[in-house]
Amino acid sequence: MSQESVAYLTPTSRRQRAVSALHRLWQDKVAFFAAVFLLIVIFSTLAAPWISPHDPAVGKIGNRLKPPAWMEGGDPNYLLGTDQQGRDVLSRIIWGGRVSLTVGFVVVGLAGAFGTLVGLISGYFGRWVDLLIMRIVDVQSSFPGLLVALTFVMVLGPGQWNLIAALTFNGWMIHARMARSQVLSMRETTMVESARAIGCTTSQTLFGHILPNIISPLITTYVLEMAHMIGAEATMSFLGYGIQPPQASWGLMIGEGRVYITNAWWLVTFPGLAVALTILSLNLVGNWVRTEFDPLHRSRH
Amino acid sequence: MKVWSRVIALLLAVVLGISLAGCSSGQKPAEKPAEKQPEAPKVKDSITIALQGEPTSLDPQFPDDGNMRAVTDNVFEGLLELDGQTLKPKPALATEYKVVNPTTWEFKLRSGVKFHNGETLTADDVVFSVTRIIDPKFKSQIAGNFSSIKTAKKVDDSTVQIITNGPDPAMPVRLTLLKIMNKKHVESVGDKVTTQPVGTGPYKVTEWNRGVHILVERFDQYWGNKPSIPKAKYRFIQEGSTRLSALKAGEIDLAVNLLPEYAKEVPQVATAEGLEFPFIRLNHFKGIMANKLMRLAVNYAIDKEAIAKNLFGGYATVAQGQLFKPGYVGFNPNLKPYPYDPEKAKELIKQAGYKGEKIQLIAERGRYLKDGEFAEAISMMLRDVGLNVELKYYDWQEWLKTLFNRERAPDMMYSSHGNEMFDADRTFSSLVHSKGPMSSYNSAEVDKKIDQARTEMDPAKRQKLYEEIGQMIYDDPAFICVVNLKDIYGLSKDLQWKPRQDSRITLYEMKLAGQ
Numbered sequence: 001m002s003q004e005s006v007a008y009l010t011p012t013s014r015r016q017r018a019v020s021a022l023h024r025l026w027q028d029k030v031a032f033f034a035a036v037f038l039l040i041v042i043f044s045t046l047a048a049p050w051i052s053p054h055d056p057a058v059g060k061i062g063n064r065l066k067p068p069a070w071m072e073g074g075d076p077n078y079l080l081g082t083d084q085q086g087r088d089v090l091s092r093i094i095w096g097g098r099v100s101l102t103v104g105f106v107v108v109g110l111a112g113a114f115g116t117l118v119g120l121i122s123g124y125f126g127r128w129v130d131l132l133i134m135r136i137v138d139v140q141s142s143f144p145g146l147l148v149a150l151t152f153v154m155v156l157g158p159g160q161w162n163l164i165a166a167l168t169f170n171g172w173m174i175h176a177r178m179a180r181s182q183v184l185s186m187r188e189t190t191m192v193e194s195a196r197a198i199g200c201t202t203s204q205t206l207f208g209h210i211l212p213n214i215i216s217p218l219i220t221t222y223v224l225e226m227a228h229m230i231g232a233e234a235t236m237s238f239l240g241y242g243i244q245p246p247q248a249s250w251g252l253m254i255g256e257g258r259v260y261i262t263n264a265w266w267l268v269t270f271p272g273l274a275v276a277l278t279i280l281s282l283n284l285v286g287n288w289v290r291t292e293f294d295p296l297h298r299s300r301h
Numbered sequence: 302m303k304v305w306s307r308v309i310a311l312l313l314a315v316v317l318g319i320s321l322a323g324c325s326s327g328q329k330p331a332e333k334p335a336e337k338q339p340e341a342p343k344v345k346d347s348i349t350i351a352l353q354g355e356p357t358s359l360d361p362q363f364p365d366d367g368n369m370r371a372v373t374d375n376v377f378e379g380l381l382e383l384d385g386q387t388l389k390p391k392p393a394l395a396t397e398y399k400v401v402n403p404t405t406w407e408f409k410l411r412s413g414v415k416f417h418n419g420e421t422l423t424a425d426d427v428v429f430s431v432t433r434i435i436d437p438k439f440k441s442q443i444a445g446n447f448s449s450i451k452t453a454k455k456v457d458d459s460t461v462q463i464i465t466n467g468p469d470p471a472m473p474v475r476l477t478l479l480k481i482m483n484k485k486h487v488e489s490v491g492d493k494v495t496t497q498p499v500g501t502g503p504y505k506v507t508e509w510n511r512g513v514h515i516l517v518e519r520f521d522q523y524w525g526n527k528p529s530i531p532k533a534k535y536r537f538i539q540e541g542s543t544r545l546s547a548l549k550a551g552e553i554d555l556a557v558n559l560l561p562e563y564a565k566e567v568p569q570v571a572t573a574e575g576l577e578f579p580f581i582r583l584n585h586f587k588g589i590m591a592n593k594l595m596r597l598a599v600n601y602a603i604d605k606e607a608i609a610k611n612l613f614g615g616y617a618t619v620a621q622g623q624l625f626k627p628g629y630v631g632f633n634p635n636l637k638p639y640p641y642d643p644e645k646a647k648e649l650i651k652q653a654g655y656k657g658e659k660i661q662l663i664a665e666r667g668r669y670l671k672d673g674e675f676a677e678a679i680s681m682m683l684r685d686v687g688l689n690v691e692l693k694y695y696d697w698q699e700w701l702k703t704l705f706n707r708e709r710a711p712d713m714m715y716s717s718h719g720n721e722m723f724d725a726d727r728t729f730s731s732l733v734h735s736k737g738p739m740s741s742y743n744s745a746e747v748d749k750k751i752d753q754a755r756t757e758m759d760p761a762k763r764q765k766l767y768e769e770i771g772q773m774i775y776d777d778p779a780f781i782c783v784v785n786l787k788d789i790y791g792l793s794k795d796l797q798w799k800p801r802q803d804s805r806i807t808l809y810e811m812k813l814a815g816q
Contacts, residue, residue, distance in 0.1 A: 058685075061607045061678050065562075084674055085681060086611075154696075240666070245677055245692065256673075259542055263562050 021292060031288035034281035041278055045098040052091040053077070057246035059086030065264045081266040083257060089266060092248040093274050099160065099249045100278070103233040104226045107167045112222050114168075115175025120206050122176065123183025134180070137173045145170045146235065153241045163242045167232055171225060178221045182214035216293030220286055227282035234275050250275045345813065347532035348554040348796060350806065351544045355537040356515070358495040359506065361480040362434045365442040371557070371806040372515055372535055376417075377480035377500035380408050380427065380461075381473055385801030385810070388628050388723045390473040394422060394481055394501060395461075403468035403758055404451075410459040415522040416483040417498075417505040424455040429484035431463060445731070445738070446478050446722065449755075468756040470763055471630070471724045478721065503528045503809040512537075517808070528809035548791045555798070556791040557806065558670060561614030567791035572616060573800035575788035576719035578624045579675050581662070581781040582732070583713055585742045589658055590712045596778040598649035599713070600639040602686040603679060607641075609784045612671060612678055616789055620782040622775050624718050624728050628802075630760075631725020631767030636775050638782070646686040655688070662692045664715035665700035670786055676715040679781070710741040713781075721803060725767040726755050733770070733779055742779045 025032050044051060054077075063086035067074045074081065080089040122133040152166035186192060187210070195209045234251030236242035243249035245256070250271040257267025356369035361377045380395035395408040414422035431453035434441050449469040454462050465472065486499040498506050503525065504517040515535040519528055536553060538544045544556040545563045556567070564570045583599070584590045590599075609617040618626075622636035662680050666673030673694060680692040690713075695703060703709045704716060716739070720727050729751045731737045735744065747770055754766035774780070788804055795814040801807060 057681075059681065061604070061611045061681075064611050085677055158694075240694070244694070245673075246681070259540075259560060260562060261542060262545065262566065 024292065025288065028288055031284050034284035035288075037277060037281045038285060041097055041274075041281075042101065044094050045101050048094045048098050052088075052094045053079070054088035054091040056087060056091045056095040056248045059083070059088070061086050065260065065267075067264070068266050080270050081264070083253070083267055084260060084264075089253075089270055092253055093250070093271055096248040096250045096253060096271060097274065097278075099243055099247065100230045100233055100275070103160070103164055103167065104230045106164050107171055107229045108222050108226045110164075110168045111171035112175050112218075112225070115172035116179045116211075116218060118172070119176040119179025120183055120211065123180035124187060124202070124206055124210065126187075130180070133176070137176050141173045145232070149232065149236060150239070150241055153236065158241050158244050160243055160247070163233065163236055166236075167229055170232075171229060174225060175218070175221060178218055179214065182217060183210055186210050186214055217290070220290040220293065223282055223286035223289055227279045227286065230275070230282070231279055346530075347534060348530055348793075348811070348813065349534045349536055349552065350555045350808070351536050351538045351547060351553045351557065353537070353544075353558055354539055355512065359498040359509065359515075360495045361498070361500075362430070362443070362482065363439075363441050363495070368537070372506070372517070373480065373498065373500070374502075374805045375504040375517065375808040376498050376502045376506055377482070378502050379479050379481060380410075380476045383474070383477045383723075383803050383805075385799075385803060385805070385807065388802050390477055393477075394427075395476075398473070400758075401462065404465045406463045406465070406472055407456070408461050408463070410461065411524060412459060414501050414524045416486070416501055417520055418483060418486055419522075420483050420485055422481070422501055424458050424461045426484045427461045427481055428453045428455050429487070430481045431461075431479065433482070433487070434479060443478065446475055446727075449475070468758045470756075470758050470760065471722060471726055474630075474722045474724055504533070526809075529812040530808060533808050545791065548793065551793065554793040554796045555806075555811075557788075559789045559791050560671070561616040561789060563791065564614070564616070564789060568794045569792040569796070571790045571792055571798060571800050572787045573804070574618070574626065574802055575786045576721060576804045577669060577717050577786045578620055578719070578782065578784070579669060579672065579715070579717045579786065580620070580624060580783055581679060581713050582710075582716055582739075582741055583778060583780060584710050585744070585777075585779060586707065586710065588712045589655070589660055592653045593777055594649045594653035595655065597639075598646040598653065598686070599683060599688070600778050600781050601642045601649065602646035602688075603639075603682050603781055603783060604641040605638055605783050608675070608678060612674060613784065613786065616787040617784040618787075620785050622782055623771050624720070624732075624780070624782055625725060625771075626785055629720065629723045629725065631729075631754075631764065631771065633768040633771035633775075635768070636771060643686050650687060657687075657689050660688055660690050660713065661711040662690050662713040662715065663700065663703055663711040664692065664694055665697055666694050668697060669717045672715065672717065675783075679715070679783070704739050707741060714741070719804070723803075725770070726751075729767070729770055730755065733774055742774065744773070744777070747773055 025035060059082065063082050064084055066078055066082040068081040069076045069079050078088050078090070080093070083089055083092065118133055122130045148170050149166040152169060153162055156162040156165065192205060192209060195205050200208065233242055233249065234254070237249040237251030238255040240255060243252050245252065253271040254268050254275075257264065257271070261268050350371070352368045352371050354368045356372055357364050357366050358369060359373060359376075361369065361373040378393050380393060380398075381390040382393040383389070384391050394411055394414060396411050398406055398408045401407050408427070410422060410424060410427065416422065431450060433439055434444060435447050435450050449465045449467065449472070451464045451466045454464065456462055463472070469475070481501065483499045487494050490497055496509055501524070503520055503523045505520045506515060507518045508516040517533050517535070519531045538547060541558065541560050541563065544553070545559060545566060547553045548556045548567055559567065581599070583596045585596070590596055605619045609615070609619050619638050622638050623633060625632040627634070662676065664672065664676030666676070676692060676694075680690045683690045703711065704714065718728060718732065731739050733740055733742050733747060734751045735742060735748050750766050750770050754763050754770070757763040757766060788800055790800055792798065796811060797814060798811040
């Protein structure tokens with residue numbers, strides 16, 4: 001064995017791999033800035049109670065519809081202006097991001113875990129199990145997602161947790177399909193065969209051998225689905241069936257500010273930018289993750 | 302060779318054909334202006350009005366629907382009508398009336414009034430219309446306005462008597478809301494009465510293209526003054542911002558219900574004191590707000606001036622401690638709005654022994670001007686004085702169910718009240734009387750006075766009773782009375798119209814400049 005192939009397994013070289021991954025991220029400038037933007041969003045939402053200049057739910061009606069600070073009539077206390085209730089737009093964007101990211105993470109966490117598990121089972125056992133599960137997935141996917149979510153929320157009543165339930169109910173199918181297709185190709189490999197041969201239990205084979213080997217394409221799906229779910233949250237809140245006032249959410253801000261678009265553009269523009277940039281960044285980072293995890297794809301670039 | 306020549310001939314034919322077609326299509330636009338030019342100097346003979354929604358029906362006796370009234374107020378008439386500025390009833394289809402005895406009113410009908418189908422108005426039509434709307438089987442949504450009417454009877458072809466259950470001093474105003482239909486038409490068309498309206502008004506409906514528009518045209522045999530505008534089209538544009546841009550683009554001539562923020566942008570803005578009083582109904586029956594001190598506290602906690610000035614951009618006036626304005630029967634001139642005094646509110650809350658319990662505020666949004674924002678502003682001010690207010694928006698149907706069911710009454714409820722009879726009885730009977738359909742107030746003493754006033758035929762005594770009731774529900778508050786909204790209309794440059802106090806959209810009072 002040569003020196004290099006041994007070093008491949010040592011911790012030092014793992015660090016090297018991480019460094020070289022970061023290096024490749026730096027080379028892919030678009031993905032790099034997307035990742036930086038996401039980090040800023042994540043940081044600001046985590047630190048919302050400390051960094052937001054005002055209480056997002058409290059405003060003075062006398063201060064309503066003040067333009068951003070740099071415009072004529074703007075107030076330096078309200079950097080991005082105030083909304084129709086006299087609340088600070090910047091603070092609401094920061095707190096609204098918290099809602100969006102919470103919904104995104106929780107939904108992808110729940111839907112991803114459930115969907116992946118179902119997909120693993122479906123792909124591994126095949127035959128009638130596979131048939132049954134995939135038909136359920138097909139049936140559920142054939143309903144328009146937004147409609148199902150709207151019905152769900154109308155029955156349960158609007159609110160953050162009901163919205164999460166609705167989106168999770170709607171979002172697990174793609175993970176199941178994804179995991180199943182990966183398992184199908186993995187199931188027949190000699191690795192799985194030998195794992196079975198040495199007496200691994202089903203769950204050992206599934207979680208110890210198959211899952212680690214298919215996780216990278218799944219992670220790409222998680223990241224992309226997160227963008228999708230943040231968009232769905234914004235849509236539902238925009239329609240008034242998501243986050244309820246006085247809580248802030250980007251979609252809700254756009255929905256409430258919509259009527260003032262002709263004379264108070266900042267109500268819609270800034271939360272709109274926040275949604276658009278976050279979703280774009282997640283997609284870009286998702287793409288980068290895909291190339292990073294897929295060496296074949298990477299070598300082509 | 303022959304084949305080739307054929308191909309060439311065919312090609313030539315095609316080319317010639319195309320060029321000819323090109324010529325003729327090229328000529329068309331040239332012809333059009335030539336045809337149109339003589340018409341150009343003529344003033345346009347039609348206007349377009351944008352309503353917020355499509356009428357549910359054009360049977361003016363059935364739904365309680367403002368979008369419908371915007372059309373039917375020009376198509377149908379009552380025995381009496383309201384003067385748009387003074388709010389006093391004046392003759393319409395009846396030329397005169399007298400009180401025969403406290404429960405019998407006699408009306409003389411105008412002669413020579415024609416319906417749009419050519420029929421002449423007779424006493425039979427009036428009797429038919431009155432008995433139709435009060436028929437419990439018909440289930441009219443506005444039957445509540447006419448609950449005091451027992452029956453109507455024909456005296457002769459041009460005289461009708463209306464018999465009431467008890468004395469009803471508000472009868473003339475009630476009758477301004479009761480539209481007279483053509484008996485023969487209604488009986489012959491059956492269900493189509495909702496889409497084929499036949500009235501006596503200055504305009505007749507010529508077309509209703511569902512989801513697109515309603516067209517009306519001047520009725521040539523109208524008995525009264527001939528309206529200035531020959532034709533009109535009603536369009537339905539739900540979004541305020543879309544109505545605004547349609548108006549700015551010249552697609553429409555009149556846009557109803559604009560946001561105050563839009564007033565600066567429209568070619569011409571017209572406003573009038575409107576009917577609507579957005580207010581908060583307090584639960585006097587049960588729960589935390591049953592405590593009088595709490596109800597007083599919330600009245601002190603609301604900055605009504607700020608809501609009128611900022612939220613409604615000055616297109617609202619602070620309500621005078623009641624849901625009436627001067628001119629209404631029953632307006633109490635002694636009441637003043639509760640001053641904005643958060644310190645006093647906090648003190649009262651403390652006295653009431655409030656310990657941070659959750660207080661519900663139920664509202665809806667999208668139906669009235671800035672309803673959602675109004676409720677949010679109120680909840681914010683209440684939170685400022687330390688109340689743990691939970692604001693919830695219900696959808697329209699759910700909100701209505703909550704409004705009309707006392708068992709479900711929340712601690713506080715947003716609603717908007719418009720009294721198109723300008724008579725205190727309507728407000729008190731429905732919102733204050735403990736048996737009123739939308740009431741969450743419970744006082745035997747107030748109930749007694751409301752019942753008494755309803756049948757008091759002496760206007761001075763009746764006014765005094767209403768002033769007393771007004772004072773009682775002010776001292777032991779039934780509501781947070783906040784503001785009275787103005788109606789904001791956007792008009793195109795050449796449209797002339799003075800909006801009315803009763804919020805009716807009277808096409809027959811409009812004019813185009815240059816006519």
